[in-house]
Each structure stands twice: as structure tokens, then as C-alpha cells.
Amino acid sequence: MRADRLPLVIDTDPGVDDAIAILAALAAPALDLRALTVVSGNAALETGVANAGGLLAFAGRDVPVHAGATRPLLRSILRGKYHGPSGMGPLALPPANRAPDPEHAVAFLVRSLREAARPGARRLTICAIGPLTNLALAIAQDPAVVAGIDRIVLMGGGFRTGGNRTPAAEFNILADPHAAAIVLGSGAPIVMAPLDVTQRAMATPARVAKLRALGGRYAVAVADLLDFFDRRDPDRYGSMGGPLHDPCTILYLLQPELFTARSAHVEICHDAGPAFGQTLADWWNLTDREPNAEILVDVDADGFFDRLGALLQAL
Ligand code: RIB
Ligand code: CA
Secondary structure, eight states, X not given: OOTTSEEEEEEEOOOHHHHHHHHHHHHOTTEEEEEEEXXXXXXXXXHHHHHHHHHHHHHTOOOOEEEOOSXXXXXXXXXXXXXXXXXXXXXXXXXXXXXXXXXXXXXXXHHHHHXXXXXXXXXXXXXXXXXXXHHHHHHXXXXXXXXXXXXXXXXXXXXXXXXXXXXXXXXXXXXXXXXXXHHHTSOOOEEEEOXXXXXXXXXXXXXXXXXXXXXXXXXXXXXXXXXXXXXXXXXXXXXXXXXXXXXXXXXXXXXXXXXXXXXXXXXXXXXXXXXXXXXXXXXXXXXXXOOOEEEEEEEOHHXXXXXXXXXXXXX
């Protein structure tokens, strides 16, 4: 194993955009994807676990898959809207090459992060691209696991954009705001990829056509996924196409210079009412609370899609 590869775990609710993020991570020599931990979110846990295994078989890679939380900590279950009945849109995945690992995702996270916290061990990077239930449970079980985290790079929240499932709340946070509050309050170094940046990574028809023109099994499959993911709402997004959410976390790890970030203290609204699941950033330090997140607020979208295309060609 190359010593400079980044030890990574992706916590996911696969999911069309999750699939693209996972394929990008598998393609990147700089990333050492140790495991996929699956959480209830876009789809039910068992569907997500099957999709994770099928994606790895599709990519011809052997990475452990750990099943995690079947539901949010407190609120009712909320499902994604744009992933189709299978959770994978039009993509017909092969069956998994191996059964999910018998170790529960939370137990895996606690064990792995404790090991990563030991003197001389390499810290783990966690890409969290679904509801934060698994991570919150691991932190609640043993807050000391935070010492084993290099960074949590999460897709979630919406600041100046408002939400995408309610006027206030983005799906990953809304689906488990109590878990999000635990993670944001954990003291772990956090990079957030909110709707503010993902809605600027628009998979426009021209960008999708460019991916498809690259050819190859994976670029064509991702182009098919993106066609399915098209929101067909140019009034809202400024173009046809769909915001490419989850891959922002992977592309940030690989090429952070594509992104613009701002530090702020972020709190999660989890009281009942219209703000339930909202993410609030104290941009101007009005509360004198130390920043707890680097928030990605802009991206070089053409550079993003060019790099994504190159990764898919390399897979
Ligand atoms: O709001 C976008 C997020 O919700 C993405 O992670 C998508 O996969 C869904 O989980
Ligand atoms: Ca997701």
C-alpha cells in the first residue's frame, strides 16, 4: 500500500449521486477506500447495502460493506425522492461478489477510529454522504473516537440556498437532524459540502454529453445516471440538469483547489417547526462561538466535471 494514500471510509445511502461518488473514490489512486458503511436514507438499509455491494461488483473492486442504522435516531424515516425504486435509477447492477461484513457499521466505525487514534496510527477520513446516523451513534458510543478522525467531509445542509426537501432543510440533515447535531458538536474537523456548492456543480446537458462522449463503461453509466438525476427545473437551477451533490466530497479530497471554503460555526435546528433540519452558519461570528466547519461555497464546475471524467476513464 502506498504510504501517501488517504485512508478513507465512505458512509453512504446509495443513491444515484452516492454511486457516482463511490465510483470516483474507487478510481482515485490517492484514496485508500477501506470500507463502505451504509445508512438508511435515500433507500431502506437493505436496499442500500445491496446497492453498495452491486456497485463494488460493477467496478470490479473488493471493499468491505458494513450495514448500519435502519432508521434515524428520533424522527420518523424519510426517503429520498430522485433515485428510483431501486435507489440506483436506471443502473442495473450485478449482484454483490460477497456478503456484507458481519460487523455492524457503528461497531466498525468505533473499532476503526479507536485504532486510528492510537499514537503513530494514521487518522481516518470519513466521507459522509447520507444521513449522519451511523457517525452520531459511533460518537455517542465513544466520544474518544473523534481523535481517530482526520476529517469528516460531509454532503449536507443548505445556507443561502435554503433547503431541498423543505424550504429550510436539505435531505441528509433533515433525515436525521439529531444525528447531525451530534456530529457538528463532536469537535471533529468537518468540511461541509452544502447545497450552496452542490447546486453549482450542475450536471448540465453539455457536461453530461461530454462525459458520455468519453466512452467507456463507467463514464457512460454515470451519464445515464445523470440523465436520470436531471431535475428538469431550469427556473430553479438556472439550467437543465441536476445538482451533483455527493461527488463534491470526493472531488474536494482530491482537488480542494477547485473549491472555495469559508469557516463558520454551524448549528442544526432540531426543534419541531418550519426550521426543523435547517443548518445555520454564523458567518459573521455574532455568537462568539468557534467555527466548527469549513463550508464549501463555490466550485469550478467545469474543472470538477473534467476531473470526474478523468477519474471514470481511469477506473
Ligand atoms: O440532498 C442531497 C443528499 O440527499 C445526497 O446525499 C443525496 O444522495 C441524498 O442522500
Ligand atoms: Ca447520499
